[in-house]
Amino acid sequence: xxxxIIGIFSVLLELIRPxxxxxxxxxxxxxxxxxxxxxRGTLVTxxxxxxxxxxxxxxxxxxxxxxxxFTSSSFANLSGALDYLSLIGGALGVxxxxxxxxxxxxxxxxxx
Amino acid sequence: xxNRLLSMLKDDTHIELPDPGRRRxxxxxxxxxxxxxAGGSLLKSEPAKAVNTxxxxxxxxxxxxxxxxxxxxxxxxxGAQITIIERREQHIYQPGLTLVATGIWRQGxxxxxxxxxxxxxxxxxxxxxTEFDPDANRVVTDTGQVVDYDYLMVxxxxxxxxxxxxGMSTDLIGREGIGCVYDxxxxxxxxxxxxxxxxxxGGVGLFTRPAGGIKCAGAxxxxxxxxxxxxxxxxxxxxGQFYYPTVGTSLFSQPDMNDFLKEEFPSRGIQVQWNHxxxxxxxxxxxxxFETPEGQVRLDYDFIHVVPEMxxxxxxxxxxxxxxxxxxxxxxxxxEVDRYTMRHPRYPNVFGAGDCVxxxxxxxxxxxxxxxPVAVENMIQAIQQREMTASYDGYTSCPLITARGRGILVxxxxxxxxxxxxxxxxxxxxxxxxxxxxxxxLHAAYNAMMRGRI
Numbered sequence: 001x002x003x004x005i006i007g008i009f010s011v012l013l014e015l016i017r018p019x020x021x022x023x024x025x026x027x028x029x030x031x032x033x034x035x036x037x038x039x040r041g042t043l044v045t046x047x048x049x050x051x052x053x054x055x056x057x058x059x060x061x062x063x064x065x066x067x068x069x070f071t072s073s074s075f076a077n078l079s080g081a082l083d084y085l086s087l088i089g090g091a092l093g094v095x096x097x098x099x100x101x102x103x104x105x106x107x108x109x110x111x112x
Numbered sequence: 113x114x115n116r117l118l119s120m121l122k123d124d125t126h127i128e129l130p131d132p133g134r135r136r137x138x139x140x141x142x143x144x145x146x147x148x149x150a151g152g153s154l155l156k157s158e159p160a161k162a163v164n165t166x167x168x169x170x171x172x173x174x175x176x177x178x179x180x181x182x183x184x185x186x187x188x189x190x191g192a193q194i195t196i197i198e199r200r201e202q203h204i205y206q207p208g209l210t211l212v213a214t215g216i217w218r219q220g221x222x223x224x225x226x227x228x229x230x231x232x233x234x235x236x237x238x239x240x241x242t243e244f245d246p247d248a249n250r251v252v253t254d255t256g257q258v259v260d261y262d263y264l265m266v267x268x269x270x271x272x273x274x275x276x277x278x279g280m281s282t283d284l285i286g287r288e289g290i291g292c293v294y295d296x297x298x299x300x301x302x303x304x305x306x307x308x309x310x311x312x313x314g315g316v317g318l319f320t321r322p323a324g325g326i327k328c329a330g331a332x333x334x335x336x337x338x339x340x341x342x343x344x345x346x347x348x349x350x351x352g353q354f355y356y357p358t359v360g361t362s363l364f365s366q367p368d369m370n371d372f373l374k375e376e377f378p379s380r381g382i383q384v385q386w387n388h389x390x391x392x393x394x395x396x397x398x399x400x401x402f403e404t405p406e407g408q409v410r411l412d413y414d415f416i417h418v419v420p421e422m423x424x425x426x427x428x429x430x431x432x433x434x435x436x437x438x439x440x441x442x443x444x445x446x447x448e449v450d451r452y453t454m455r456h457p458r459y460p461n462v463f464g465a466g467d468c469v470x471x472x473x474x475x476x477x478x479x480x481x482x483x484x485p486v487a488v489e490n491m492i493q494a495i496q497q498r499e500m501t502a503s504y505d506g507y508t509s510c511p512l513i514t515a516r517g518r519g520i521l522v523x524x525x526x527x528x529x530x531x532x533x534x535x536x537x538x539x540x541x542x543x544x545x546x547x548x549x550x551x552x553x554l555h556a557a558y559n560a561m562m563r564g565r566i
Contacts, residue, residue, distance in 0.1 A: 003533070003566060010565035014556035071548050072216060073517030082536060083544040 030104045037107035048107035055106070056099025064091035162190035165495050170261035172241045172251060174198025176206075176562055177267035177466030177480045179229045183564030184488040185265075186231035189495075194234040195261075197241055197253060201226060204297050205555055207477050210331050212300035213293040214338040215308060216516060216551075219301040229562045241268070244431035246459040263491055266433065266447055266464040270327060270475065271425045278392035278401075280418060288395040289315075289415045293331055294422075303335075306415055311342045314351025315414025318400060319382075320390045321358035322421045324443040327467050327475040330510040330522075332356075332419050333363065333373065339415075340380055341515035354381060357388030357402055357411070365473055366524045368540060369512065376514065393418065422475075424468050433462060435470050446470030451526070452503045454487035460494070463487045472526055474508030477554075481561045482507040507531060511550040514542050521546035 003011075016023060037043040067087055068074050078084060169185060171178050174196050182196050203224040211217040230236055239253035250260045272295045274280050284290045286302025289310065293300050310317055319336035326332075336356055343349040356363075356377060363373040363384065377384055385402075388409070392401035399412050422444060423429055429445030433456060440446045449456055449464045451471045456462035465483040467475040482504060489502035506526030513519040522539050525531050530539045537545055560566045 007560065007566035010560040010563070011553070011557045014559040014563075015553065017556075017559075068517070068544065071517070071544075071551050073544055073547055073551075077515070077517035077547065078544045079518070079542060082538070086545050086548075 026101065030101055033104035033108045037104055037110075040108075040110075042110040043104075043107045045107065045110050047110045048103060051106035051109075052099045052103035055102040056095040056097075059098035060091045060095025063094040064088065067091065162188055163492055163496055164190050165192050167262045167495050168193045168260065169195070169263045169265065169491075170251060170259055171196040171265045171267060172244075173266070173268040173466070173468070174200065174226050174230075174236075175203075175267065175269045175466065176477055176558065177269075177484055178265075179203075179226065179562045180480065180484045180564055181265050181267060181465065181488055182234055183229070183231045183562065184484065185491075186234060187564055188488070188492055194231075195237060195259060196230070196234055197237045197239055197251070197259065198226065199238055199240045199254075201238075203229070205558060207328065207550075207554060207558065209293050209297065209300040210328075210334045210338065210513070211551070212297060213291065213303040213307065213335055214342065214516075215304045216338070219297050222297050222300075229559070231564075240427075242427050244428060244433050246432055246456075246462055249461070262461060263495065264459075264462045265487065265491065266428065266462065266468060267466045268425050268428050268447075268468045270422045270444070270467040271429075272422055273420050276421050277390055277418065279395065280393050280420065284393075284395050285418075289398055289413060290393070290395060290418060291335075291415065292418045292420075293335055294327070294419065303417070307335075307339050307342070310352065310415035311339060311346055311348060313414070314343070314348055316353045316412060317355065318411060318413045318416040319354070319356050320388075320400075320417060320419050321356070321363075322419050323359040323389060324421055324423075325446065325470075325475055326419065326422045328510070329365070329475070330512050332417065334513045335417050336382060337376075337380070337514050338516060339417075340382060345516070349381075353383075355383050355385055355411070357385040357390065359387065359389045361386045366522060366528050366530070368530065369520070369522050372520070372540070390418065422467075428468060433459065433464075440470030443470070451506070453490050453500050454483055454504055455490055455494075455500065463491050471504075471506065473506055473524075473528075476508050476510065477558055477561070478509035478523070479507065481557075481566065484561075505531075509533075511546050511554065513547060513550060517547055518542045518544055519546040519550060521549065 042048060064087060067090060068078065169192055171181050178196055178198060182194060185194050203226045205222040205224060208217055208222040212219050212222055237253060239255050239257060241251045242254045243252035250258055252258050274282055285292050285299050286305045289306055291303030291306040293303055319332060321332045340354055343352050362370050364370040387404050388402040390400055391403050398414065399410050400416055401408055401410050424434060424445045424447060428434060428447055433447050434445045435441040435448040447464045447469045449469045454463050454465055465487040466480050486502040486504040490500040493500050509523040511519050512522050520539060520542055521537050523531050523533060532539050557566065
């Protein structure tokens, strides 16, 4: 059974559909903060990037440790490279997402 | 009759129907293309724009297959009069029922509303078809409404035949140690009450498997293994004796998985009882009757998972659309379709998909996902007077959950060959990833399928 790119996005859309209003609100707030940070010239500063990476890293580590329990499972059920690589990949994905989402507010909080 | 139908169809909708010999040739040539046709492949060519037609299309049944068909037809046709006949407003995500019955999901998680998925612009008749009259191209509903069609898509689902077991009634589910995961979420929820008690108090547990085609044939296995796993977790495993009385001498149609289960069950203390067909139950005595080659045997239980035989709904099974002879007639009066094109061989303007059709394997949501694009594409090609090119290869899938938190993603086809969608996920080993898919991802994929997007 093959899946097209559109098909994969359709599944992801269904996955986040219950959270869609919240996610849209988050993205809109982020976009506003992004524009404000750009105007103030604080978007690409070491402080903002460091803070975003810190949050992203924390989120990745937390995700790694709680994901099995979050899926009603446990580390005892993980078996072989497939499971561990999937867990690490998922944790990294969450980390990158959190870093991207926290970058605009982190930049906004920096002094110009 | 057939000539009359052909001429009528040609007059009304300008259809040129391929002769049977030519159609078989087309079917054979289509088998090799199954991977592309069945699954919405990246390389699959969707119609660039909607096909114009004034055809009257009736879809009987608004479950996963019916709604998916309705969406795909709406997306690919312009001007067609599409009618769907379905009485139920509620939609049940049936692949989640095993998780409800074993206490992993709450009941509300599998409940939805058909309205959310119905495409705009179609006519939804709230009713149930009680008569199929394919010679006159019409169906009759339980309210007496006669609905004429040019093309018919049959997606009625199936009937769980509780009456086939003497003494069994759906009212008993959740009482007297009786469970049954099938048919609706209420049954699954009440089954959890019975399993919850059994997992605490222990005793003798019987997990039955009937003859013939049943929906989600992995469900009886999963309920058994998840209950055993639950008792392991609660520390009550030594209180429970597990028996799996089954018709026949195999546990799973796919040979590799059958071998795995034949080792797995004994290793977990689950005793398989071959050639045991459940025919009766005495709830007050907590005793079930089985037919075996040695005659009838009665087994006492503290918990029993009853799985009745299943068959086509009466209106369909008693109609000319059903198989008239052969294993699919004897088994459950299933609807006759060509197993590759999903088209009725005797009524060329009739197609079928989902649990109601008599095909060799697969009454699962995954089968629906693979069958519907084929049935719809071939129907649209028939409307356009084109040769049918889409072909269903028998694809079906079962995330075989062996314990809470792990499982095996089993996918196979008519030839019973493993056909994994994701080559990096072994179909032979237990992993956490298939469990995550079952617990978190497949419901989303199911909803996308109903919207006609995958």
